[in-house]
Amino acid sequence: MTTSATLPVYKKKDFQSDQDVRWCPGCGDYAILSAVQSVFPELGVPKEKFVVVSGIGCSSRFPYYMNTFGFHTIHGRAPALATGIKIARPDLEVWLATGDGDALSIGGNHTIHMLRRNVGIKVLLFNNRIYGLTKGQYSPTSELGKRAKSTPYGSLDRPFQPLSLALGAEATFVARSVDIFQPHLKTVLRKAAAHTGSAFVEVLQNCNIFNDGAWETLTEKGLRDEHTIVLEHGSPLVFGKERDKGIRLNGLDLEVVKLEGGVSEGDLLVHDERNPNPAYAFLLSRMDADLGFPTPIGVLRAVDAPCYEEDIAEQMRAVTEKKGEGDLAALLHAGDTWEVK
Amino acid sequence: MTTTAEAPPRQQEILEAAVIRFAGDSGDGMQITGNQFTNTAALFGNDLATFPDYPAEIRAPAGTLPGVSGFQVHFGAREINTPGDSVDALIAMNPAALKVNLPDLKTSAILIVNIDNFKDIDLRKAQVKMNPLEDHSLDGYRLFPVELTKLTRAALRDVGLDTRSQDRCKNFFALGMCYWLFSRTLEATERWLDEKFGSKPVLAEANKLALKAGYAYCGATEAFQVRYEVPPAHLPPGVYRNLSGNVALSLGFVAASRKSGRPLFLGSYPITPASDILHALAPLKEFGVVTFQAEDEIAAITAAIGASYTGSLALTATSGPGMALKAEALGLATIVELPLVVVNVQRGGPSTGLPTKTEQADLFQALFGRNSEAPLPVLAASSPGDCFWVALEASRLALKYMLPVIVLTDGYLANGAEPWRIPELDDLGEIPVTLRTEIEGFEPYARDPKTLARPWAVPGTPGLEHRVGGLEKQDGSGNVSYDALNHERMVRLRAAKVEALTADIPDVVPAGDPDGDLLVVGWGSTHGGITAALRPVRQAGHRVGHVHLRHLNPLPPNLGAVLKRYRQVLVPELNLGQLAWVLRAKYLVDTVSYCKVQGKPFKQSELKARMEEILAEGKGR
Numbered sequence: 009m010t011t012s013a014t015l016p017v018y019k020k021k022d023f024q025s026d027q028d029v030r031w032c033p034g035c036g037d038y039a040i041l042s043a044v045q046s047v048f049p050e051l052g053v054p055k056e057k058f059v060v061v062s063g064i065g066c067s068s069r070f071p072y073y074m075n076t077f078g079f080h081t082i083h084g085r086a087p088a089l090a091t092g093i094k095i096a097r098p099d100l101e102v103w104l105a106t107g108d109g110d111a112l113s114i115g116g117n118h119t120i121h122m123l124r125r126n127v128g129i130k131v132l133l134f135n136n137r138i139y140g141l142t143k144g145q146y147s148p149t150s151e152l153g154k155r156a157k158s159t160p161y162g163s164l165d166r167p168f169q170p171l172s173l174a175l176g177a178e179a180t181f182v183a184r185s186v187d188i189f190q191p192h193l194k195t196v197l198r199k200a201a202a203h204t205g206s207a208f209v210e211v212l213q214n215c216n217i218f219n220d221g222a223w224e225t226l227t228e229k230g231l232r233d234e235h236t237i238v239l240e241h242g243s244p245l246v247f248g249k250e251r252d253k254g255i256r257l258n259g260l261d262l263e264v265v266k267l268e269g270g271v272s273e274g275d276l277l278v279h280d281e282r283n284p285n286p287a288y289a290f291l292l293s294r295m296d297a298d299l300g301f302p303t304p305i306g307v308l309r310a311v312d313a314p315c316y317e318e319d320i321a322e323q324m325r326a327v328t329e330k331k332g333e334g335d336l337a338a339l340l341h342a343g344d345t346w347e348v349k
Numbered sequence: 350m351t352t353t354a355e356a357p358p359r360q361q362e363i364l365e366a367a368v369i370r371f372a373g374d375s376g377d378g379m380q381i382t383g384n385q386f387t388n389t390a391a392l393f394g395n396d397l398a399t400f401p402d403y404p405a406e407i408r409a410p411a412g413t414l415p416g417v418s419g420f421q422v423h424f425g426a427r428e429i430n431t432p433g434d435s436v437d438a439l440i441a442m443n444p445a446a447l448k449v450n451l452p453d454l455k456t457s458a459i460l461i462v463n464i465d466n467f468k469d470i471d472l473r474k475a476q477v478k479m480n481p482l483e484d485h486s487l488d489g490y491r492l493f494p495v496e497l498t499k500l501t502r503a504a505l506r507d508v509g510l511d512t513r514s515q516d517r518c519k520n521f522f523a524l525g526m527c528y529w530l531f532s533r534t535l536e537a538t539e540r541w542l543d544e545k546f547g548s549k550p551v552l553a554e555a556n557k558l559a560l561k562a563g564y565a566y567c568g569a570t571e572a573f574q575v576r577y578e579v580p581p582a583h584l585p586p587g588v589y590r591n592l593s594g595n596v597a598l599s600l601g602f603v604a605a606s607r608k609s610g611r612p613l614f615l616g617s618y619p620i621t622p623a624s625d626i627l628h629a630l631a632p633l634k635e636f637g638v639v640t641f642q643a644e645d646e647i648a649a650i651t652a653a654i655g656a657s658y659t660g661s662l663a664l665t666a667t668s669g670p671g672m673a674l675k676a677e678a679l680g681l682a683t684i685v686e687l688p689l690v691v692v693n694v695q696r697g698g699p700s701t702g703l704p705t706k707t708e709q710a711d712l713f714q715a716l717f718g719r720n721s722e723a724p725l726p727v728l729a730a731s732s733p734g735d736c737f738w739v740a741l742e743a744s745r746l747a748l749k750y751m752l753p754v755i756v757l758t759d760g761y762l763a764n765g766a767e768p769w770r771i772p773e774l775d776d777l778g779e780i781p782v783t784l785r786t787e788i789e790g791f792e793p794y795a796r797d798p799k800t801l802a803r804p805w806a807v808p809g810t811p812g813l814e815h816r817v818g819g820l821e822k823q824d825g826s827g828n829v830s831y832d833a834l835n836h837e838r839m840v841r842l843r844a845a846k847v848e849a850l851t852a853d854i855p856d857v858v859p860a861g862d863p864d865g866d867l868l869v870v871g872w873g874s875t876h877g878g879i880t881a882a883l884r885p886v887r888q889a890g891h892r893v894g895h896v897h898l899r900h901l902n903p904l905p906p907n908l909g910a911v912l913k914r915y916r917q918v919l920v921p922e923l924n925l926g927q928l929a930w931v932l933r934a935k936y937l938v939d940t941v942s943y944c945k946v947q948g949k950p951f952k953q954s955e956l957k958a959r960m961e962e963i964l965a966e967g968k969g970r
Binding site: 058 | 388585589590636658659661677774810
């Protein structure tokens with residue numbers, strides 16, 4: 009990309025900080041860090057304009073490893089702090105690294121309100137379905153019945169589906185990828201970067217210490233093609249190693265069909281990430297492996313909508329144009345005044 | 350009412366000061382009425398102080414005791430320090446308002462009562478058994494029973510409003526009566542009505558008619574034999590306006606933004622009694638002010654920290670319960686060493702407590718309410734107008750020392766009003782701010798040798814990319830460090846930075862006597878009450894001084910020495926003795942507490958009595 013003649017040509021190492029990365033060996037976070045460091049140089053954004061913000065948790069150590077401006081905040085509050093950054097300085101490229109506990113439990117409120125406002129922040133939700141940094145408690149995305157340190161007889165709370173939640177919160181860009189699917193992850197990151205407004209990306213990530221194999225059925229080489237479906241805008245929803253299966257609309261439900269007998273690609277849903285009706289993306293987000301569905305990866309929804317920080321700036325411009333630049337002396341003298349001699 | 354009748358001759362009495370209170374249902378418009386009377390008194394040149402007192406419910410059941418809303422104005426030809434201990438004139442719109450406010454009336458006070466609201470059902474709602482208008486319980490007052498509702502309706506007969514809308518104008522009839530009684534003109538209120546109802550001229554007309562009718566009624570009826578006059582006060586020369594603490598505070602931050610060249614960012618979540626700060630700043634977009642109504646108190650402060658990180662003068666405003674929610678984020682702002690001003694408009698607590706009532710019980714919370722060692726500067730405003738100067742001062746300190754600063758005001762200051770001398774822009778002082786741009790030698794946690802402030806290196810500055818966060822920082826580089834000795838060093842550095850502020854804090858100079866029998870130490874909104882009480886006590890021959898603390902952390906450099914110049918130290922506070930506790934701990938001085946926790950300010954008489962008591966006890970020692 010050549011958006012600016014003076015922009016230096018960046019390499020991946022320009023975005024690597026001098027700090028030792030301290031995730032556990034084998035952690036999925038390394039792969040996500042590598043993908044982000046690979047994609048940032050391509051975005052045509054001066055390095056000093058990137059701000060990486062995070063909350064608390066393993067994933068939230070992310071900013072320390074990025075050679076950009078970075079802010080490691082407090083548990084759950086990163087979306088709110090990042091909102092302040094983006095409102096105050098819309099020209100900055102704000103990315104947010106968070107986890108399933110950080111974004112969906114303690115920070116659930118901030119997450120939904122950031123998405124509702126459509127603040128121009130790119131969110132990477134590292135979903136490993138476990139609390140790692142506090143050493144292995146179940147999380148709001150853990151499957152029902154999860155046995156963890158705090159749930160020796162199995163968890164009783166029903167999990168969130170992060171993408172359903174994001175869609176319910178009016179998110180304008182919703183996508184999913186997987187830590188180890190590097191080319192796919194990079195593609196999704198590029199698309200998130202290109203979106204104006206909030207971009208919510210769930211990255212399925214393995215915690216090899218406390219929840220090893222969290223997404224094994226999706227990621228194992230032999231099973232991958234059967235258990236995932238790659239969403240491509242304008243293409244029918246086809247999957248399977250032999251590309252012999254697809255997703256069809258049946259009433260208000262989706263169903264898996266085999267492309268055989270009388271069923272052809274023409275009967276399948278054609279993926280439309282720009283569908284203005286969020287119900288479509290919501291249906292995709294509900295595709296549950298336990299019900300025999302492949303897990304959709306890629307961009308579920310990407311629609312244009314006004315973004316908050318630009319509206320704020322525009323309102324300020326309009327009011328200033330109408331009233332003129334603020335005059336402090338006049339403001340102090342506003343209303344009824346009287347003089348004492 | 351006839352216009353041809355000759356107005357009866359009246360006696361004109363000149364008063365040095367008077368206290369008037371408007372009381373009615375929370376839907377009766379008593380706050381507006383009080384504000385209008387205040388504004389007119391201010392424009393006339395009186396010094397004044399106000400005390401709005403309203404319930405936490407927006408519309409409690411009509412006519413009941415919990416629904417009573419009151420507004421008190423103390424205005425005078427002399428210096429006015431408090432809203433007044435007791436009331437010279439009460440306007441009571443119903444039996445509940447009468448019952449609630451009667452205990453505060455002076456003997457032979459003027460009592461104007463809307464008798465149209467004294468039917469049996471009204472008396473029952475107010476839990477009054479006997480009609481006070483008939484049982485001689487009001488004999489000690491100058492009672493004026495007025496058919497306020499009927500007279501208002503009669504005045505508005507031809508305006509074309511339904512009865513309900515006509516009745517909503519009756520507060521202006523009452524106001525018109527008070528204007529006549531205190532020899533005031535109607536212009537300012539008429540002007541205000543025109544502006545307020547610009548799009549609904551019929552309502553402006555109706556209210557103006559009610560106002561005039563109330564004024565004319567007093568002139569026409571022979572019941573009112575005396576008219577009062579309260580001449581203008583001798584205030585220092587200058588241009589004045591009347592303003593409340595919350596508005597003053599907001600203006601102070603806009604001024605600080607201009608003087609520092611940093612855009613103002615307010616993150617806020619609605620909370621009584623702080624919301625008016627958000628209301629005052631939200632329209633000021635042409636001043637580059639960004640107001641962000643966040644999803645909660647925590648988002649309000651963290652968004653402000655985000656804005657501060659990018660170079661804004663960042664502010665968050667709340668009350669006690671919101672302050673509690675912000676505590677963790679305040680710790681973050683402390684460790685990342687970014688400028689931030691946090692305003693706590695204190696109210697009665699704990700928990701939801703008394704949302705619309707005043708209290709000073711959040712001093713400990715401000716001083717200590719964070720995990721670990723996280724001392725912060727704490728400032729307190731002493732009058733509505735002083736809120737402006739404290740906002741300016743807090744912003745200056747936050748920007749100079751790169752740290753969060755807490756400002757304490759309270760419900761009484763926030764809603765109370767006083768005449769405020771408008772400063773010249775040159776009087777505001779400059780607030781120099783330098784953003785770091787130099788790459789050579791940049792370290793995020795390098796420090797200015799005097800202020801110990803770290804550089805403000807905002808995102809977007811080429812070559813200064815660095816990381817900050819809530820993990821302990823290595824001195825200098827700002828990298829994450831778990832080193833034991835570095836941690837202690839950083840804890841001490843953060844504390845030393847707060848102490849370094851002492852260089853910016855002037856010595857206290859006691860009002861009254863510089864040494865002697867008794868020193869009264871106060872902070873915040875008790876300033877007016879203590880000032881007013883001190884005068885007669887000193888006139889009685891006692892040597893008494895008054896120190897009012899604006900800086901509660903760090904404390905003024907000479908305070909310890911000043912405390913020792915008096916035989917006794919009295920600390921009046923609207924809490925259970927929090928400042929007294931601090932003074933005892935810090936200076937090993939035997940202070941005497943005078944505490945009141947009733948959701949109301951001290952009365953001048955209470956303070957005076959307590960001072961006299963202490964002085965009498967002291968004599969015996």
